[in-house]
Amino acid sequence: MNMLRTDASSANPARQSCCARSALDLDASFCEECGKPLYRCMAHAECGGLLDEGDMCPVCVNLELSLNAGAASSVREGGKLALPLTIRNASNVGRPLFITGLWITENDGPPRELKLPFARIEPQQTANVAVRTEILKYAGVHQVDLLIAVSTRYQWRQEEYVFSSNIIFPVEPKDPGGPATTINVNAQEVGAGFTVYNPTRIEADRSAGAPPQIEPLRLSHKRADAAERDYHKRGLDNGIRVPRDVELVWRGFSPDEAPFDGPIVKASGMLIAGRNSRRAGNDICLRVGEGLDELSLSISRLLFSLYIESGAFKLRAEGQYGLKVNDRQLKRTETMTLKSGDVIRPVVKAPSALSISVAFEIEHDDVRRIILTRESAK
Structure with missing residues (x-):
């Protein structure tokens, strides 16, 4: 049994609860308990959020990435793979997210920007996009890196961020006489990822009454601060950044x-x-x-x-x-x-x-x- 895995760490944590309590007083500039300055979200009147150490409001920007349940595709040397990506705005307040860019990079190659049929995702809503690889020329381990740029807006102001995630999967040698390898989402496997099955195994399991996978696979992701500079999403054109605590x-x-x-x-x-x-x-x-x-x-x-x-x-x-x-x-x-x-x-x-x-x-x-x-x- 081969495994396809995803790698990335979680996003920055939210500010301490004592700061959130002090921020309820709109005249307060510093936390009365820990003494730290209070950097409120630009939409604090709507979300009540404070900025984390990365100058991001985790209340407004709560992004979830996953691959659709039941996704399957043959992946052999010389073929392509389609990864059905779901983007979810998991914010618990009424703050939409705007997707301002999505790029895919394969095995350290140049990034490709994908055209999206959507831009705005309402809170607790999802949007889907098919991430298609280039032709997989060689058998072995293949890596797909994703960069997704999102923004949150309030009145005339806008804050943009970039997140990264990656997927690693095996590409089977080209063998016209053998069975095709099928990739199916299996979110219950230890380590989280795809599990690669032989189609005859799938058919056998189905005939035996095994239930199909119905849960999507959650992809971990992290802030990509270097990409935020490179893609001019945050900071100045020369790569210089002005933090909120300047x-x-x-x-x-x-x-x-x-x-x-x-x-x-x-x-x-x-x-x-x-x-x-x-x-x-x-x-x-x-x-x-x-x-x-x-x-x-x-x-x-x-x-x-x-x-x-x-x-x-x-x-x-x-x-x-x-x-x-x-x-x-x-x-x-x-x-x-x-x-x-x-x-x-x-x-x-x-x-x-x-x-x-x-x-x-x-x-x-x-x-x-x-x-x-x-x-x-x-």
């Missing part, structure tokens, strides 16, 4: 104009900037001078928001007058990824009157500090 450092701001240095720990996960003072609800007060002069009045009360999304530092224009980043003018609701060296210019009609420069400090391809420096015309 420290923001405010230079050139007075104490009443900007928050304390540190990560974004607000319940919304966003910082709001504009003409309004911090007492009026803004996190960053932007005024050219000390009072409300003409240039300051041209800055919207709510001008832009800053947040971390899919490993990138993002800005969203919120004000009716817009703003500039470098030489690009942003209109209301436009978003862009901020990079080291970018300059935010809040006063469109006088770009040099006030600016905020962005600088990254990087360690091991992760941005550990973002320094935001305020400068105004003399």
Whole structure:
């Protein structure tokens, strides 16, 4: 009896329960029991989830992969194998998952992207896709690696992740005179996997009244952080990633104009900037001078928001007058990824009157500090 097996480890665990209890207070920024910062999911209002160590909400992103029960196919040297894959959104809250990519790699060959007839999977629902191998040219052990990219969305924001799984199975030598080898799902075998049967054995078992397999085979999977960078699903195009716990450092701001240095720990996960003072609800007060002069009045009360999304530092224009980043003018609701060296210019009609420069400090391809420096015309 030969075995086809799957290999991968489980996903990252959820945050401690004490943090979840503290996060019920939306004004809380740190866990009152363990002292850790509370990094809430962007959809915390719907899911109540906290981000795990990989910046993922395990409540919203609960993916299950399996191979269909009763799947069978001949697999011989020179043939192909179809693996009927089922993707399930196992989230217990009303949060859909979006499948943004599926790739297959065989025996260290180049990846092939599969076209999917679906994109959205509702909670507790499944979608099916046939993963077909290339021609199996050689007998022996064959490996299929799967990469699946998923996203979760809330309002205009989106977080993307990539998971990997793999399947190993034997390819029988080509022998026209012998019986074909059939692969059937057998989820009850020790070690989890496919069991390879000879068709005559299957027929004999059926004639003896043995029940057919009715349970799908669960495939284990794990986060593929390297693939997330390579496929530009998380982080910047140059492979640099901005984690949710990145420290923001405010230079050139007075104490009443900007928050304390540190990560974004607000319940919304966003910082709001504009003409309004911090007492009026803004996190960053932007005024050219000390009072409300003409240039300051041209800055919207709510001008832009800053947040971390899919490993990138993002800005969203919120004000009716817009703003500039470098030489690009942003209109209301436009978003862009901020990079080291970018300059935010809040006063469109006088770009040099006030600016905020962005600088990254990087360690091991992760941005550990973002320094935001305020400068105004003399």
